[in-house]
Amino acid sequence: MRSFHPSDVVRAAEAPLLESLPEGTLMRRAAYGLARVVASELRERTGGIAGRRVSLLVGSGDNGGDALWAGTFLRRRGVSVTALLLDPDRAHPAGLRALRKAGGRIVPATPEHLGDPDLVLDGIVGISGRGPLRPAAAALVDEITAPIIAVDIPSGVDPDTGAVDGPAITAAVTVTFGAYKPVHALGATRCGRVELVDIGLTLPEAGLVAAEPSEIGAIWPVPGAEDDKYSQGVVGVRAGSARYPGAGVLCTGAAVAATSGMVRYAGSGASEVLARFPEVVVSPSVAETGRVQAWVVGPGAGTDDEACANLRDILATDLPVLVDADGLTLLAREPGLVRGRSAHTLLTPHAGEFARLTGNRPEPDRVAAVRSLAADWGVHVLLKGRATLVARPDGHVFVNDAGGSWASTAGAGDVLAGVIGSLLSSGMPVDLAAAAGARAHALAANLAAQDPKSPGAAPTSASAILSRLGDSIRLLRTHIAES
Numbered sequence: 025m026r027s028f029h030p031s032d033v034v035r036a037a038e039a040p041l042l043e044s045l046p047e048g049t050l051m052r053r054a055a056y057g058l059a060r061v062v063a064s065e066l067r068e069r070t071g072g073i074a075g076r077r078v079s080l081l082v083g084s085g086d087n088g089g090d091a092l093w094a095g096t097f098l099r100r101r102g103v104s105v106t107a108l109l110l111d112p113d114r115a116h117p118a119g120l121r122a123l124r125k126a127g128g129r130i131v132p133a134t135p136e137h138l139g140d141p142d143l144v145l146d147g148i149v150g151i152s153g154r155g156p157l158r159p160a161a162a163a164l165v166d167e168i169t170a171p172i173i174a175v176d177i178p179s180g181v182d183p184d185t186g187a188v189d190g191p192a193i194t195a196a197v198t199v200t201f202g203a204y205k206p207v208h209a210l211g212a213t214r215c216g217r218v219e220l221v222d223i224g225l226t227l228p229e230a231g232l233v234a235a236e237p238s239e240i241g242a243i244w245p246v247p248g249a250e251d252d253k254y255s256q257g258v259v260g261v262r263a264g265s266a267r268y269p270g271a272g273v274l275c276t277g278a279a280v281a282a283t284s285g286m287v288r289y290a291g292s293g294a295s296e297v298l299a300r301f302p303e304v305v306v307s308p309s310v311a312e313t314g315r316v317q318a319w320v321v322g323p324g325a326g327t328d329d330e331a332c333a334n335l336r337d338i339l340a341t342d343l344p345v346l347v348d349a350d351g352l353t354l355l356a357r358e359p360g361l362v363r364g365r366s367a368h369t370l371l372t373p374h375a376g377e378f379a380r381l382t383g384n385r386p387e388p389d390r391v392a393a394v395r396s397l398a399a400d401w402g403v404h405v406l407l408k409g410r411a412t413l414v415a416r417p418d419g420h421v422f423v424n425d426a427g428g429s430w431a432s433t434a435g436a437g438d439v440l441a442g443v444i445g446s447l448l449s450s451g452m453p454v455d456l457a458a459a460a461g462a463r464a465h466a467l468a469a470n471l472a473a474q475d476p477k478s479p480g481a482a483p484t485s486a487s488a489i490l491s492r493l494g495d496s497i498r499l500l501r502t503h504i505a506e507s
């Protein structure tokens with residue numbers, strides 16, 4: 025698992041080391057690691073290190089100190105270094121002295137001093153930064169055309185929420201120290217590739233984690249020697265309606281593709297489902313559906329009296345239930361249906377549905393928002409987005425950065441619900457099922473946007489995502505073989 029630690033936790037972990045080590049040791053450790061990444065980027069991008077040009081954007085705190093020390097180490101390798109000071113009176117004194125001594129140029133932070141660098145280091149703010157870039161920094165950053173390496177975090181992006189509320193850095197690479205911070209998962213599009221430099225921090229267990237692909241591959245249920253179609257789990261799908269038959273087809277098809285057990289469909293779209301997926305066992309109603317180990321309810325299922333009665337009946341069982349889409353609209357009117365359940369419930373809202381459930385949109389602090397809904401209602405919550413979050417009622421959160429936004433297409437949510445539902449029926453813990461489903465779905469969307477016969481990517485669709493689920497699961501499972 026990859027852990028993400030908020031800034032107050034990182035600061036607390038730094039404190040004992042700052043006490044016990046000679047002054048400046050921790051910063052030089054961080055800066056040395058940063059300089060190594062910058063040097064390798066220079067070599068990669070320009071074919072060499074000595075004689076290349078690096079500009080440092082230096083703010084008023086230790087983040088600027090990191091940049092100045094990294095500049096010092098790069099000077100020693102023959103790099104031409106210019107430090108642009110945004111707040112000259114507050115720039116890190118020891119870093120400034122070291123860079124000056126090493127032969128770096130130190131200038132005020134104005135566009136005419138930017139020159140034509142090969143790389144720019146963003147040392148404007150680190151974990152004490154709040155809000156967007158201030159006007160002088162924003163004006164300077166506007167002029168930059170070279171790739172930017174962010175020091176610890178991309179400045180202007182909130183370190184703990186990844187929220188952006190005005191001008192901010194978009195980095196090609198972010199080099200972080202001691203621990204990944206929430207921004208590296210929640211604001212991934214601003215961070216570029218993220219490299220972690222170990223500075224020897226001892227950290228507590230994190231409340232925000234991401235599963236590695238190999239970990240998802242390792243837990244993905246596949247039939248064992250003794251398994252039959254029932255023993256692997258049977259999922260019931262109550263999705264689709266006369267108005268939205270496609271939702272039933274997509275959701276059921278995804279459940280079929282995700283695991284090898286059995287899928288039962290209940291609803292008015294049975295003939296459409298059968299036409300596309302003859303392996304599904306269909307019945308016209310929830311009451312007539314055979315035994316299942318988990319339910320998916322809601323995608324395209326409507327909000328009429330019958331849909332409401334079905335939701336009630338399904339939630340009255342002692343089985344894990346995933347509620348999505350129209351099911352969430354109904355729940356928003358009657359939250360009592362899930363609050364007292366003894367079995368697990370997973371709600372899978374997008375931001376708009378989240379607002380319907382709680383009265384507030386989840387931004388800017390999506391992690392806090394999803395935790396609060398999960399704790400208040402005693403449910404698991406998967407909040408969709410580029411960074412999908414899965415919160416347990418106890419506050420533990422999984423994050424999955426999709427690595428692209430190709431899944432932002434109609435019907436993709438129906439596919440996600442089907443995948444997770446079938447994992448739930450296999451008996452997988454709810455948070456892992458949701459996190460694994462989100463990962464496989466995002467990967468399938470990225471695969472669907474690509475074509476092995478030509479480079480690049482193109483818009484895709486929910487049907488195409490469904491058709492690449494098998495490839496996605498195979499890829500995740502190959503990671504086990506490789507590791």
Ligand SMILES: NC(=O)C1=CN([C@@H]2O[C@H](COP(=O)(O)OP(=O)(O)OC[C@H]3O[C@@H](n4cnc5c(N)ncnc54)[C@H](OP(=O)(O)O)[C@@H]3O)[C@@H](O)[C@H]2O)[C@@H](O)CC1
Binds near residue numbers: 084086148
């Ligand atoms: N301690 C150590 O040994 C180690 C520390 N490490 C490094 O230190 C970093 C944290 O450093 P830090 O705490 O000194 O503050 P930092 O993030 O540089 O901000 C400085 C000041 O900027 C200001 N400011 C706020 N928002 C702003 C904005 N939007 N735009 C512009 N300015 C803004 C605000 O001051 P204000 O102007 O509001 O008075 C704030 O106090 C950490 O990320 C890591 O890089 C590593 O080297 C590991 C070892």
Ligand SMILES: [K+]
Binds near residue numbers: 146175
């Ligand atoms: K920074």
